[in-house]
Amino acid sequence: MRKIIVQKFGGTSVADTDKIKNVAQTVIKEKNNGNDVVVVVSAMGHTTDYLVKMAKDLSPVPSSREMDMLLSTGEGVSIALLAMAIQAAGYDAVSFNAMQVGIMTENVHSKARIVDIKTDKLKKNLAEGKIIVVAGFQGVTEDGEITTLGRGGSDTSAVALAAALNAERCDIYTDVEGVYTTDPRVVPTASRLDEISYEEMLELAHAGANVLHPRSVETAKQFNVPLRVRSSFKTDNLGTLILGVDKMEIYKPVTGVAADLSQSRIVVCDVPDVPGQAARIFGKLAEENISVDMIIQSYARKVSNTNDIAFTIDTADIDKTITTLNSLKKELDCGEIQVNNEIAKVSIVGAGMIDRPGIASTMFETLAEQGVNIKMISTSEIKISCLVNKDDAKKAVKALHEVFGLSCSEVAEVKGDLPDV
């Protein structure tokens, strides 16, 4: 049986008709390798921004149902154009939106989760030798409502399609050449990883390496879909393969270093030390759909018998968080609520950490040598994160990258649009 490869191209890869022609060539190359190809595309370049702007002209808070109707048209354009480009190159192609395929989601607008993908239409068209172009980012509910999958949605569409079709691999084409040991703009000697495990990739993603959205990696891990991150523009470069840790050939104690500058720290001061206080705070934040990352509760002070509870959130959620906490203030009988958004979370990630002791102490010593003050620490089996001052993030990343031997001899060519560190 022929193997199925799912390819995904983001908005910058299909930003204009010339770029769409290039994508068609990449698709055809895979088809000529003897594989069946399903291509997932996002909306062209700035289409989404343009649509959002018109919506905001009409309504300060457009309904999320109508926003989904509106935004889903963006992929409608790019799938049809890519199918035409493939046809013009002499290959049989057909485009489908999510409703036509049956990419079924929950009945939630703007950030729905995929619950099922119908494969009959896809399999039938692949059997007819067609290249299939599918709209990413969108889904449909049982009632025929159009939904969108939220941030990283097209990557998730691609991985979910690969899982549903039992594909050989899912190739995510992007404007970076793969996953690096750290941001090459901060550390020019950062090296591209040939392989990385899902777990490491997830920790790196959560730690601020914006190559892939964690959701897509989680889905790939869940269904054991090998995922390749590779460049849309340098297609001879194989990029980075993300796969199960059991399938990896070797792994270093530390695979990558990342900094996340998008978090803020909140401290709820002087919370009386009675049971259920933490549950009150984090239960309420969860209700409001605010994700909390690092959490530290200090030992109760003997005199006042109060705790300080500190945690980090996405800076975008600051206002919502403060409103929520203020509404709890009486119930908690707590003191001041402090906010600090001049922080960064610096993390080291590596599946090899587990059976090699001393990694954490090396990290702390290295930061101390650099005069970097650690405000909070959190650890998982394969990650250690330290909260530091934002101004210290760069030098922390550089020193950690060096001390764990991640630098390559060549200086990486810096590409793409990673967040500034």
Place this chain on the structure above:
Amino acid sequence: MRKIIVQKFGGTSVADTDKIKNVAQTVIKEKNNGNDVVVVVSAMGHTTDYLVKMAKDLSPVPSSREMDMLLSTGEGVSIALLAMAIQAAGYDAVSFNAMQVGIMTENVHSKARIVDIKTDKLKKNLAEGKIIVVAGFQGVTEDGEITTLGRGGSDTSAVALAAALNAERCDIYTDVEGVYTTDPRVVPTASRLDEISYEEMLELAHAGANVLHPRSVETAKQFNVPLRVRSSFKTDNLGTLILGVDKMEIYKPVTGVAADLSQSRIVVCDVPDVPGQAARIFGKLAEENISVDMIIQSYARKVSNTNDIAFTIDTADIDKTITTLNSLKKELDCGEIQVNNEIAKVSIVGAGMIDRPGIASTMFETLAEQGVNIKMISTSEIKISCLVNKDDAKKAVKALHEVFGLSCSEVAEVKGDLPDV
């Protein structure tokens, strides 16, 4: 039971967000009249041109299936934006594309005909008090393929929805103020008709009065849906009501005068006078989907025993027609094929013609007085058309408009984008 009004707004009426806000107000006004409202919209302004341009960049002949996928996104944008604008004004609204409603068509791309419209979802949402915004121009096949309805498609969508919902009326909002006795740019004293019958409107439409596409008028006639053509910008003007001739209060012998400059005349010379020749020609043209309008076959010449067969076609079909006729030349054993695109078809239309003799002779005399040579004549029960030189069209229309008493005392304000005469 509440009455249902279907409203349709074309591309110029929703060309930008300010215009969409105006449309929302017109919709809300009808809702406030105590009616249930279903609104059909086209793609915004030049969206379609923009999409077609990108398609042509990618492929000289894009597949019609993918063109339909592409073009249908245009209405996807305008329905969502209009629903948002209505919501922002404090009214409940919901948008649906053709697939969501179930506007079922034949399995033909780029000019599908509607075969059925599901009304459950529409009725349910109207019962909940919602204003419904539906994508015009598009449909879906039983297999879930997206189709488009071709020229005049959104008008047809609106009329078909009105028929399916048993609506009180279908209001076509456009950039002209109604149906005029003739093109006001040619005859400044042209008057707006308060009422016109479906049959007259059809003859006027076929005769070149581009206010409504004949398909939508035919559908309205078939299902007896009263149709009102009115201005998007002057909404206090009631425009022209198009309805069954039996429901009209009065009708003049001649309702309107129109000129169609988009036709060309073809003459197939010296066709041997044996049976089946006309069937051969027009059968083959029909196979090629070429519409033929006026047809004249001269008396067989005694000496050569041959006919000349003359007919008119849409000028856009000239190349296809000549290719088709050339392929028949041997079989027909005919002479030269002559083409003349310097012609115009001038028509007078009126349901009152039937029982008032002398209308045709008045027309011919009037043209003769103006020195206008008549090349071909065709008649129906409520229309007489004469083929004349293109250069004579203006003076023919003016004279006929005058002689049949159609001029009003006021000079019409010229609006919109009627074809040049």
